[in-house]
Amino acid sequence: MIALVDCNNFYVSCERVFNPKLEKRPVVVLSNNDGCIVARSEEAKALGIPMGAPLFQYKDFLDKHHVIALSSNYTLYGDMSERVMNTLAEFTPNIEIYSIDEAFLDLSNIAFVSKNPDKLFEYGVEFRSKVLKWTGIPVSIGIAPTKVLAKVASKKAKKSNGVWVIASEEDRVNALSDFPVEDLWGIGRAYSNFLKRRKINTALELSRMPESWVRKHLTVQGVRIVKELNGEKCLDIEQPIPRKSVGSQKSFGEPQTDFFVLFNALASYIDECAVKLRNQNSVANILGIFVATNPFNKSEPQYFKSRFIRLPVPTNFTGELIRFGYIILKDIFKEGYRYKRVGVLLTGLDSVNKLQYNLFDKLNREKAIKLMEVYDSIRKKYGKEILKFSAQGIGKEWKMKQEHLSDKFTTDWDNILTINIQSKQKHS
């Protein structure tokens, strides 16, 4: 059996751990630049605030209903996620961290489960209360024979008491018969529109479609979903593998027109990516850069341009990547546009060990590697702001908007939580 553990309203729950005033009140967390609503408490969902709604369209509504809006604090969420995952890993080493707030667990090697196969629900309940106690984060747990069914079970769990088990054939048919097809893992908007046009509305109905039909219209991924819905395992608990690409793109707080402002931002994004490459011992063969205006602003001239190059030597050296980034940006940047975004994508990743050198290489690679080791260790110890490439600049023009940011409670000593105990009783 497989368990899917999914944190409830994760970003909101992280904020609530450190700010109890947010309990039982409608709370939303915003995307970068305070642009869209990307997480909602149950109270906020009950008010009918949709996922992904632009903040400016809902500002009045939020004020009217006293909804608290917070900027996203990824430093905090990342650290809280690690705590949750470490707690899960205490139960079984066979765990796949699927996203910042979700993990699949293989229950087959857990002694209690194999000894008491009929007590999965009780096991889930205990599991859930342990995670809550240890981390402060409420989770939902779905337990089933396949990943897709475990996903279904976890959604069911969210709407009941936090735990849902699909064990028998009867459980399976019951769970799928009223499960909307658009809520299935792997069925997005395009596919669900397509299926509904053909009167396939529930997961059970989809599970009964012939394989050839599914293959034709939903590709092999659809076939896997259907098989898993029928209890046939197609998707394994996966061990972490190195990423195949690393990218970074961010909207500016304000539109930018100056080449060097774009270049400063680009250099910063390249640095972020290069750090990720070094952390997983990868080098990139291909570097891609793009620039874009704001596609929502129909009244302004639009411009989007991207260009990819193959690097002469695969690399993860920030300085070298910035140098090539500059050349590409020079090439694709056009004067006279109000740019909203610049981005970088590094692909064709290889392991450092497979590195092929170039006969005409002028860079002292050994020195570059040592330099980056020092660079990374200093920044790890004293924070990312302590040391930068000059190309990143010191300007704040392009930085994103974060007007309602909470503190880094768990990762910065200066932000550690203080608690004022106020009591009327003197000897409490």
Added chain:
DNA sequence: TCTGGGGTCCTAGGACCC
């Protein structure tokens, strides 16, 4: 005026290799 960011997988066509 204001609309996120970081990923994966699949398909299909064309260029090119031997």
Added chain:
DNA sequence: TCTGGGGTCCTAGGACCC
């Protein structure tokens, strides 16, 4: 008149996930 087969890489687009 009749013109193969097996493969990779690249690009672009579309779908999906959180």
